[in-house]
Amino acid sequence: MLKYFTSRILEAIPVFFIIVTAVFFMVRFVPGGPFDKERAVSEETLAALNSYYGLDEPLVVQYCSFLKNLARGDLGPSFKYAGWSVNEILREKALVSLELGGCALAIALVLGLGVGFAAAAFPSGKIGAALSGISLVGICLPAFVLGPVLILIFCLRLNCFNAMGWSDFPSDIVLPAFTLALFYAAWIARLSRSRAVEEKSRGYVRTAVAKGCGKGRVYFVHILRNAVEPVISYIGPAAAGLLSGSFVVETIFQIPGLGRFFISSALDNDYTMIMGCVMLYSVFIIAFNLLSDFLLAAVNPKIAKEMRK
Amino acid sequence: MAENFAERLKKAAVVAAAVFLCAACVSCAKRETPARKAAERGILLMGNAADPASLDPALSTGLSEFKILSGLFEGLVGADARTLRPIPAAAKSWKISSDGKKYTFYLDESAKWSDGSPVTAGDFVFAWKRVVNPKLGAEYASLMFPIKNARAINSGKLSDASLLGAKALSDYVLEVELEEPAPYFLSLLYHNVYFPVSQKNLEKFNAAQTRDSLWTRPQNMVCNGAFTLDYWSINEKVSVRKNPFYRGAKSVYLNGVDFLPISNINTEDRAFRAGQLHITDSIAPSRIDAVKRDSPATLRSDDWLGVYYYMFNTRKPPFDDSRVRRAFAMSIDRRLIIDSFLKAGQKSAHSFVPDNCDGYVLDDSRKIKYDIAAAQKLLAEAGYPGGKGFPKVRLTYNTSEQHKPIAEAVQQMWKKNLGVEVELYNLSWPAYLAARREGDFEIARSSWVGDFAAPESFLQNFESANGLNHTGFSDAKYDALLRAAALSKERAQRFENLAAAEALMLESAPIVPLYFYSRVYRISPMVENWTSNLLDYHDYKGVKLNPEAGK
Numbered sequence: 001m002l003k004y005f006t007s008r009i010l011e012a013i014p015v016f017f018i019i020v021t022a023v024f025f026m027v028r029f030v031p032g033g034p035f036d037k038e039r040a041v042s043e044e045t046l047a048a049l050n051s052y053y054g055l056d057e058p059l060v061v062q063y064c065s066f067l068k069n070l071a072r073g074d075l076g077p078s079f080k081y082a083g084w085s086v087n088e089i090l091r092e093k094a095l096v097s098l099e100l101g102g103c104a105l106a107i108a109l110v111l112g113l114g115v116g117f118a119a120a121a122f123p124s125g126k127i128g129a130a131l132s133g134i135s136l137v138g139i140c141l142p143a144f145v146l147g148p149v150l151i152l153i154f155c156l157r158l159n160c161f162n163a164m165g166w167s168d169f170p171s172d173i174v175l176p177a178f179t180l181a182l183f184y185a186a187w188i189a190r191l192s193r194s195r196a197v198e199e200k201s202r203g204y205v206r207t208a209v210a211k212g213c214g215k216g217r218v219y220f221v222h223i224l225r226n227a228v229e230p231v232i233s234y235i236g237p238a239a240a241g242l243l244s245g246s247f248v249v250e251t252i253f254q255i256p257g258l259g260r261f262f263i264s265s266a267l268d269n270d271y272t273m274i275m276g277c278v279m280l281y282s283v284f285i286i287a288f289n290l291l292s293d294f295l296l297a298a299v300n301p302k303i304a305k306e307m308r309k
Numbered sequence: 310m311a312e313n314f315a316e317r318l319k320k321a322a323v324v325a326a327a328v329f330l331c332a333a334c335v336s337c338a339k340r341e342t343p344a345r346k347a348a349e350r351g352i353l354l355m356g357n358a359a360d361p362a363s364l365d366p367a368l369s370t371g372l373s374e375f376k377i378l379s380g381l382f383e384g385l386v387g388a389d390a391r392t393l394r395p396i397p398a399a400a401k402s403w404k405i406s407s408d409g410k411k412y413t414f415y416l417d418e419s420a421k422w423s424d425g426s427p428v429t430a431g432d433f434v435f436a437w438k439r440v441v442n443p444k445l446g447a448e449y450a451s452l453m454f455p456i457k458n459a460r461a462i463n464s465g466k467l468s469d470a471s472l473l474g475a476k477a478l479s480d481y482v483l484e485v486e487l488e489e490p491a492p493y494f495l496s497l498l499y500h501n502v503y504f505p506v507s508q509k510n511l512e513k514f515n516a517a518q519t520r521d522s523l524w525t526r527p528q529n530m531v532c533n534g535a536f537t538l539d540y541w542s543i544n545e546k547v548s549v550r551k552n553p554f555y556r557g558a559k560s561v562y563l564n565g566v567d568f569l570p571i572s573n574i575n576t577e578d579r580a581f582r583a584g585q586l587h588i589t590d591s592i593a594p595s596r597i598d599a600v601k602r603d604s605p606a607t608l609r610s611d612d613w614l615g616v617y618y619y620m621f622n623t624r625k626p627p628f629d630d631s632r633v634r635r636a637f638a639m640s641i642d643r644r645l646i647i648d649s650f651l652k653a654g655q656k657s658a659h660s661f662v663p664d665n666c667d668g669y670v671l672d673d674s675r676k677i678k679y680d681i682a683a684a685q686k687l688l689a690e691a692g693y694p695g696g697k698g699f700p701k702v703r704l705t706y707n708t709s710e711q712h713k714p715i716a717e718a719v720q721q722m723w724k725k726n727l728g729v730e731v732e733l734y735n736l737s738w739p740a741y742l743a744a745r746r747e748g749d750f751e752i753a754r755s756s757w758v759g760d761f762a763a764p765e766s767f768l769q770n771f772e773s774a775n776g777l778n779h780t781g782f783s784d785a786k787y788d789a790l791l792r793a794a795a796l797s798k799e800r801a802q803r804f805e806n807l808a809a810a811e812a813l814m815l816e817s818a819p820i821v822p823l824y825f826y827s828r829v830y831r832i833s834p835m836v837e838n839w840t841s842n843l844l845d846y847h848d849y850k851g852v853k854l855n856p857e858a859g860k
Binding site for chain 1: 583741742
């Protein structure tokens, strides 16, 4: 098992470097530069800026210097925010996104698994149909519609929460976390429902019932354990997306997280910030896929056995 | 067994729903809004469209930064909150030499930095030398070019910064020498690049020649304005609080201002409606009708020193022919665009400089007219009667919800009125700027907001050597008229030269002005003494908050 995970981590290193290298060169070929402004910048000023940020060096030299700094954990200064380093911005903003994404992930799991297994418990009744319908709505309802609707109801009509901001805890987290979670909850519900329905007709379930196991025990101990497998596979990349921040939700609720930097850094041609965002997301994707493999091995001994080979 | 299980699940669902309802009822009790709570504490909550990229006066370039910096720093000269006429600020008085090239400023000796040390003429000289230092790479250093040797130092042609035409004759007397007379020089002085910085403080943080310094952080920044920096978190908030060392602290009513960088206008509008803001930065045109109907008292539309226009690339056919350009400029119904998309009573633009900019007005007879018949005639004279044979051209604009419908409307007007096909081409902001800079366009959207309240802030953009002149328009007579205006001793003579230059440029029509900007926003009744002016410059010192007014 350890050998499997070690090999996966070793495989991830070149993948990470390919991503980083590709993005490093791609951003430099995008039209426009990081210091383009509506007001014309004099050639001398532009030269001074390029020299200060090392952009007057040949690309290969810039790349080597980037790798050298990366080895020291230094992602460099933000080109847009003078006086701020990318490390500092990522550290501060990633914490907000982690907090929001963590809550959204918890809501998505609780709501998704709850609805999914409840729907599977009544596969042919009205309750099951209603729950499946709810999960379908969750998939179809985009965050840019759900968020404003929730604000309209809970902030502007009922006056329960703030319409935006990130200062009043825990109330400021409720609506954005729910908005962010609903889509993922809906997918988890559908995945867990279909697998749970499938598992219910398996022989081991009939055997457990025949041996006198209570329905609740059969359902929550035997069926649930197997039915979470597709959810675990799904939740790996989903968690990376949730925890690294969402542009849409952070914009709707004015949350000072990392999600908006994924777009704004690209629009501003803030090269160092783009690299920081891409690297963070790559690390998240790799780490959560590994974690999801680890959890799959934990719930399914067959998978663990295959990993040991 | 199955029934029992189902029953248990149903009961659990009912209990969960009851708990949720109780929790909702408890939390839905009437809350006091954040705006009212802040008003009680004397804190103004302002929407600020963009996140400040820097709070260093030398490096800041945008209006969102200026809004904050104007509270933190005070230049030599302030601006009257209504008329924008220069008024004493850090300098209590000044003297201008008879040739208009030498200014002597006498500083207010009671002016202090927020660390209690005096604001001296040396701090101004240090700050200005820093701006023109080529190593700093200050994007707005060109605003200092009226000062003697500023351009030469900034371009590296002169390495001795002490030759800058700004000298501290004593701690409280500053002498500024200009390259040539600049009648608008006093108006320039309330731009943030002219703000002083504390030499002692910047040297402490090694910020004299570097962009990346920690001196602009709340715990480090030393200011001389009515407020000091209290909190700054990117994408979250900038808070400023009353500066007890400010010379006029007793007449400052506010205890602080929170600037919230809300980039999405719909988010900002919802925040205002939920009582989280006193003032928004703007409002979506689609909301204006509803606000006019439901709460008109909260809607404000102020004239703003900006113009929205299209520009032609005069280097390339078919727009190398001024008849074609004028035909395009004369066939747009600007009023229809304003009424259909902007909805806030903006003024249609038939000239480039907004009317009443420092009292300057261009006579109507010299402006571009809306005259379809004349436009069709001009196009026919240029060889394209009814648009026949006219090549397909592109209108380039940067991606935006606002630019697209305007571009579509103009496209239709040109098709209907002139019979020409124009293709719309949208680009991301950096790609659009690159296309403009490289002349890779036929028609491009553009806009300009004046840096200072004088017609020169607009008309200098079309001087032959100006870096903003992407149109290719170049006319020696135009350049000479602007120079003559600079040398004019009388205001009327100066304005006549400027008007002649503008008329000349409009006759050639390298641009199509569409409308003059208005600052359209919402303001809570709690805010008192909020004045408006063409530069959207606000003197927070006189603003008062009345929490009772919003009840």
